[in-house]
Amino acid sequence: MTLxxxxxxxxxxxxxxxxxxxxxxxxADLSATVPTCPDWRLEQLVRHMGGALRWVDLLVRTRGRENIPTEQVPEYDGPEPGCAPAVLDAWLAESGRLVVEALREAGPDAEVWAWAGVATSGFWARRMAHEITVHRADATLAAGLPYDVAPDIAADALDEWLELVEWVQRNAPHEAAKELRGPARSIHLHATDTAPDLNAEWLVELAEDGVHWRHGHEKATVALRGPLTSVLLAFYRRLPLDSLELEVLGERELLEFWLEKTTFG
Incomplete structure (x- = not known):
């Protein structure tokens, strides 16, 4: 797929x-529970994201050839729990500055350890762009704030998620992903609010030999339709399927099965 x-x-x-x-x-109340990640408070989500940015910064900056334990990442955990929002904000700002500088300096082709796909700095630029895009949705939902995302990023986030599901099913010993194999069934994702050149339709096929997907408008066992951002959030399990802006046509059980079995990301 084109990146x-x-x-x-x-x-x-x-x-x-x-x-x-x-x-x-x-x-916002930083002690509030994050509805879409109920094991976390909002402050914990922010710390998770900032720590992840610092971890990727160290991987890329040092051209790490193997995974780096988080214990070795400077200031991975951030400031003292319950600190003032301004202190947490400053740490997050520095986390972002570090990883952005490291990725710009490395360019897309530097060899860096990665857990999936091509082991390059380019993998991490894409992965972290989408990681923070989705976790910001978690944060805005917890804070009761509006959320939007650029169409090209939303569409590419769906591409990347399908690529990761495909990779995990073929390369990682994950039982839930293995259960996606079976009789031929399909899922159609259709963003209803985008220009045709964005190619914001997907067909996901579940078959005996694994998951396959491509862009296109085709008949499927079940279809999920709605604005692109809503389709993205629903497919990442951040928005309920019965939300007013979404439409599910066909065998809803298959879509629910997919969402249940793709919780490893």
Whole structure:
């Protein structure tokens, strides 16, 4: 599949860090439970994201050839729990600055350890752009704030998620992913609010030999239709399927089965 430019991913990381910082400084209750990640408080989600950015910064900056334990990442955990929002915001800002600088300096082709796909800095630029895009949705839902995302990023986030599901099913010993194999069935995702050149339709086929997917408008066992951002959030299990802006046509049980079995990301 065609990727976005490396600089586009890095720019988006910088943008999303700014947007997440705005949640931190909005006056939101940082002790509130995150509805879409109920094991976390909002402060914990922010710390998770900032720590992940610092971990990727160290991987890329050192051209790490193997995984780096988080215990070795400077300031991975951030400031003292329960600190003032301004202190947490400053740490998050620095986390974003570090990883953006490291990724810009490395470019897309530097060899860096990665847990899936091609082991390059480009993998991490794309992965972190989408990681923070989705976790910012978690944060805005917890804070009761509006959420939007650029169409090219939303569409590419869906591409990347399907690629990761495909990779995990073929390469990782994950029982839930293995259960996606079976009699031929299919899922159609259809964004209803985008320009045709964005190619924001997907057909996901579940077969005996694994998951396959492609862009296109085709009949399927079940279809999920709605605005692109809503389709993205629903497919990432951040928005209920019965939300008013979404439409499910066909065998809803298959879509629910997919969402249940793709919780490893």
């Amino acid at each position: 976005l430019a490396h600089d586009r991913y890095v720019d988006e990381i910088a943008h999303q860090v700014g947007q997440l910082r705005a949640v931190v400084t909005s006056g």
